[in-house]
Amino acid sequence: MAGKPKLHYTKGRGRMESVRWLLAAAGVEFEEEFIEKKEDLEKLWSDGSLLFQQVPMVEIDGMKMVQTRAILSYIAGKYNLYGKDLKERAWIDMYVEGTTDLMGMIMHLPLHSGDTKEKHLALIIERATNRYFPVYEKALKDHGHDYLVGNKLSWADIHLLEAILMTEECKPGILSAFPLLQAFKGRISNVPTIKKFLQPGSQRKPPPDDKYIANVRKIFNV
Ligand code: GSN
Secondary structure (H helix, E strand, C coil), X not given: CCCCCXXXXXCCCHHHHHHHHHHHHCCCCCEEEECXXXXXXXXXXXXXXXXXXXXXXXXXXXXXXECHHHHHHHHHHHCCCCCCCHHHHHHHHHHHHHHHHHHHHHHHHHHCCXXXXXXXXXXXXXXXXXXXXXXXXXXXXXXXXXXXXXXXXXXXXXXXXXXXXXXXXHCCCCCCCCHHHHHHHHHHHCCHHHHHHHCCCCCCCCCCCHHHHHHHHHHHCC
């Protein structure tokens, strides 16, 4: 039997957090090897483990997978979270790309400072409220099921819940105008595997603090 997937990344959210979410939601146990300093990354470079000299990297099924989107699609497909046909897959991809764009904005927030940070935060709140959340609210209303696509949990639901929780960390109460998203949040948070991941002590990572960001800047030269 294949061993547990092994995740190589820093000990923080970044681009790996969605991989942790997806594996946890699928009920898959995984191991983590943390990159704590530049030399840890250089070791992965020098032993040829990183196709494009970048992480996230996930050892899974005999592959050393890189490129976050490829890793996530593989896991979603393998664990039946990627729709029942090409059209469902297309909808999942569209919803996931929307939440990826929103999460990307949030991920970059700690790299800003002062006035620019305030402006970036205001843009996140504006985009979440006027561009992204209305789409998911309407999707749930029109679709009439508990999930975004089909009548079954998919990668799109897991990714949206992650995005909702990240956005609420930026602005508590941001869901107040979105009743169906509030109910969705409660429902998906109660899926047993996800409920477990949301509890303290899981492999979910906290929001980045200044110390973490300073170390990430050193490791990746950003
Ligand atoms: O989505 C992906 O996995 C790739 N398209 C980008 C991965 C990436 O930018 N990785 C960074 C660190 S994590 N940042 O968000 C990285 O490995 N940078 C080191 C380098 O030399 O580029």
